[in-house]
Amino acid sequence: MSIGLHKSDFANPVIRWVDSRLPIFTMMQKEYGTFPTPRNFNYFWNFGALAMINLLIMIATGIFLAMNYTAHTGMAFDSVERIMRDVNYGWLLRYAHANGASMFFIVVYIHIFRGLYYGSYKAPRELLWMLGVVIFLLMMATAFMGYVLPWGQMSFWGATVITNLFSAFPLVGETIVTWLWGGFSVDNPTLNRFYSLHYLMPFVIFGVVFLHVAALHITGSNNPLGIDPKGPQDTLPFHPYYTAKDSVGIVAYLAVFALIVFFFPNALGHPDNYIPANPLVTPPHIVPEWYFLPFYAILRAVPDKLGGVLMMFGSIAILFVLPWLDTSPVRSMRFRPLARPFFAVWVVSFFVLLWCGGKPAEEPYVTISRVAAAYYFLYFLVILPLLGRLERPLPLPESISLPVLRGGGPLPAGAMSKPMEKA
Amino acid sequence: MVGFRSLKALVLGAGLVAGLGVQAPALAAGGEIHLPDTRFSFDGLFGHFDRASAQRGFQVYKEVCSSCHGMHQLSYRNLRDLGLSENEVAGIAATVQVMDGPNDEGQFVERAGRASDRFHAPFPNEKAARAANNGAYPPDLSVIAKAREGGADYLHALLVGYEEPPAGMQLGAGMHYNKYFPGHQIAMPAPLNSDGQVEFHDGTKSTIDQMARDVSQFLTWAAEPELEQRKAMGVKIILFLTVLGGLAYAVKRKVWADVH
Ligand code: HEM
Numbered sequence: 300m301s302i303g304l305h306k307s308d309f310a311n312p313v314i315r316w317v318d319s320r321l322p323i324f325t326m327m328q329k330e331y332g333t334f335p336t337p338r339n340f341n342y343f344w345n346f347g348a349l350a351m352i353n354l355l356i357m358i359a360t361g362i363f364l365a366m367n368y369t370a371h372t373g374m375a376f377d378s379v380e381r382i383m384r385d386v387n388y389g390w391l392l393r394y395a396h397a398n399g400a401s402m403f404f405i406v407v408y409i410h411i412f413r414g415l416y417y418g419s420y421k422a423p424r425e426l427l428w429m430l431g432v433v434i435f436l437l438m439m440a441t442a443f444m445g446y447v448l449p450w451g452q453m454s455f456w457g458a459t460v461i462t463n464l465f466s467a468f469p470l471v472g473e474t475i476v477t478w479l480w481g482g483f484s485v486d487n488p489t490l491n492r493f494y495s496l497h498y499l500m501p502f503v504i505f506g507v508v509f510l511h512v513a514a515l516h517i518t519g520s521n522n523p524l525g526i527d528p529k530g531p532q533d534t535l536p537f538h539p540y541y542t543a544k545d546s547v548g549i550v551a552y553l554a555v556f557a558l559i560v561f562f563f564p565n566a567l568g569h570p571d572n573y574i575p576a577n578p579l580v581t582p583p584h585i586v587p588e589w590y591f592l593p594f595y596a597i598l599r600a601v602p603d604k605l606g607g608v609l610m611m612f613g614s615i616a617i618l619f620v621l622p623w624l625d626t627s628p629v630r631s632m633r634f635r636p637l638a639r640p641f642f643a644v645w646v647v648s649f650f651v652l653l654w655c656g657g658k659p660a661e662e663p664y665v666t667i668s669r670v671a672a673a674y675y676f677l678y679f680l681v682i683l684p685l686l687g688r689l690e691r692p693l694p695l696p697e698s699i700s701l702p703v704l705r706g707g708g709p710l711p712a713g714a715m716s717k718p719m720e721k722a
Numbered sequence: 723m724v725g726f727r728s729l730k731a732l733v734l735g736a737g738l739v740a741g742l743g744v745q746a747p748a749l750a751a752g753g754e755i756h757l758p759d760t761r762f763s764f765d766g767l768f769g770h771f772d773r774a775s776a777q778r779g780f781q782v783y784k785e786v787c788s789s790c791h792g793m794h795q796l797s798y799r800n801l802r803d804l805g806l807s808e809n810e811v812a813g814i815a816a817t818v819q820v821m822d823g824p825n826d827e828g829q830f831v832e833r834a835g836r837a838s839d840r841f842h843a844p845f846p847n848e849k850a851a852r853a854a855n856n857g858a859y860p861p862d863l864s865v866i867a868k869a870r871e872g873g874a875d876y877l878h879a880l881l882v883g884y885e886e887p888p889a890g891m892q893l894g895a896g897m898h899y900n901k902y903f904p905g906h907q908i909a910m911p912a913p914l915n916s917d918g919q920v921e922f923h924d925g926t927k928s929t930i931d932q933m934a935r936d937v938s939q940f941l942t943w944a945a946e947p948e949l950e951q952r953k954a955m956g957v958k959i960i961l962f963l964t965v966l967g968g969l970a971y972a973v974k975r976k977v978w979a980d981v982h
Contacts, residue, residue: 380795390948543974550967557963561956562767565868573869
């Protein structure tokens with residue numbers, strides 16, 4: 300790149316003046332205007348945009364909540380109730396924020412399932428995928444700390460149980476826990492640091508999302524066929540095609556979100572969190588928020604505490620190495636007749652874990668969680684590595700535009716002979 | 723793609739089952755207790771508070787429950803929402819004595835309550851409350867309707883659920899049998915125990931069931947005073963999003979018309 304003014308093509312003189320000194324308009328035009336995007340996306344490709352919108356909603360509602368929230372063990376609970384009663388539209392802010400966290404996880408889970416089914420984690424998108432896993436981890440930390448803020452019974456006991464997990468680590472465990480708490484139990488110092496971090500982390504997420512999107516715009520998007528675009532006939536400019544399609548998804552998403560916020564605002568929460576935190580009374584069952592339940596079930600499926608903690612972290616850490624565990628060069632499971640049913644069972648095992656995580660740690664739920672957790676790992680560690688060798692993928696279409704232009708009907712005979720492409 | 727369809731169905735089905743399972747975490751605990759469905763006016767998409775019932779409920783709270791239970795999130799002025807006039811609210815507030823101060827001389831003085839005061843607490847602190855109640859703590863009722871699985875249905879059931887304990891069941895000292903309380907042994911003696919316990923000014927017959935319904939209506943309003951505004955706004959927003967969604971879809975079809 301040479302030094303000097305950027306040569307800008309914008310007609311408007313003001314825009315051109317700015318753009319030639321700081322080419323953000325050129326950049327936006329390139330990344331969101333003309334950006335060549337595979338023409339065959341289905342609606343699963345809306346969920347990245349939805350996650351972005353959701354993050355913005357969380358930040359916007361959170362900032363206004365923070366103006367009225369008091370991070371003190373004696374005042375936090377009442378300050379949240381005061382937001383609900385005396386702050387103009389405070390109930391809307393608070394319900395949108397609390398349920399926004401649930402929506403965020405729904406959206407991101409679908410986004411992740413999309414990636415798993417269509418092989419979006421495979422080369423050349425490994426780093427893009429790993430950045431996504433980082434976002435997921437940061438979201439979990441943010442939501443966990445946010446849930447502590449209203450200082451209800453589940454806030455307090457959830458925080459106690461989860462932070463205590465770190466005590467399982469030999470030698471340093473106890474020290475880590477004391478350090479997390481800022482004392483010898485979950486108390487005011489804990490609430491204060493969680494509040495500070497809860498405010499900070501979404502902006503860290505924002506930074507990682509930027510890197511995630513930057514990486515996406517290097518490799519380009521995957522698509523339902525999992526094959527690379529071969530030329531302009533396979534792509535469409537992002538605007539207006541995908542801006543229009545994303546708008547449909549955004550409105551549908553807002554409708555679901557509105558239905559929960561306005562009509563069932565507490566359905567996804569736990570009633571115990573409307574009881575002020577009391578360190579002397581342990582609730583009959585301590586359950587985390589629903590979006591943590593699959594991992595909570597894995598934790599409890601292991602009889603040994605340290606083992607459980609390692610498995611729980613491992614169940615997410617494994618996603619980092621997934622691009623190398625899956626040995627098949629075919630991305631989309633549409634063309635992987637064996638991987639498809641195994642993946643379907645994996646999805647079922649995920650939901651079974653979610654269900655077991657909300658149940659008490661007793662039979663039959665413990666055994667069911669063990670089976671489901673075993674399959675969860677088996678899929679990544681054994682099935683995917685083996686399938687790449689054993690499976691005979693279906694013939695891949697010659698290009699994206701061929702099946703699309705033919706309305707997705709049976710493929711021409713010529714397409715059958717094409718060996719699968721290795722990216 | 724047939725395979726994909728069936729995969730989708732499988733996933734959706736599993737999601738639904740898991741979702742339903744999560745919906746009722748408390749039911750999994752212990753034996754299942756079925757609450758009678760009480761059908762309140764605030765149920766449903768167009769729900770609203772029955773003001774007359776909520777006012778009667780406030781009367782039940784004031785005359786019965788408030789000797790043990792505080793509601794510290796509420797101020798007397800909030801009662802205006804239930805249709806009480808400014809004078810009525812001032813009159814109700816004035817029936818309690820409030821410690822105020824320090825004044826310019828540095829003294830704390832008792833004065834009559836004002837509309838801006840919080841509901842008067844029956845006990846100065848938790849220890850005093852426990853001392854007066856056999857060691858049990860009568861919880862603050864401000865958000866109780868949100869703090870129990872089943873909400874208003876549970877409150878109503880709890881208040882009408884007192885019975886003789888089944889033969890052979892040994893109750894703890896000072897405990898009472900209640901069909902709907904988790905574990906069935908509750909330290910609160912049946913607060914509503916005879917028809918006509920409270921005399922309603924509007925002529926409604928104060929059966930135990932009626933008082934229980936009315937106080938549950940009142941406690942739901944106290945826990946979710948925004949409910950009416952929330953649901954009314956929700957209906958408008960869903961209608962708006964439906965129209966906007968139709969437009970967005972039409973635009974998308976038009977934009978994509980030359981592609982497929
Ligand atoms: C990644 C984005 C975020 C997530 C997933 C998230 C999640 C949560 C959750 C689960 C709660 C507890 C809700 C409840 O039951 O009351 C919460 C509360 C809170 N959050 Fe966030 N949050 C995010 C962003 C933010 C931001 C950016 C701010 C401030 C600028 C913020 C400020 C607050 C405050 C003040 C509360 C306490 C009030 C309340 O409990 O309703 N949040 N958050």
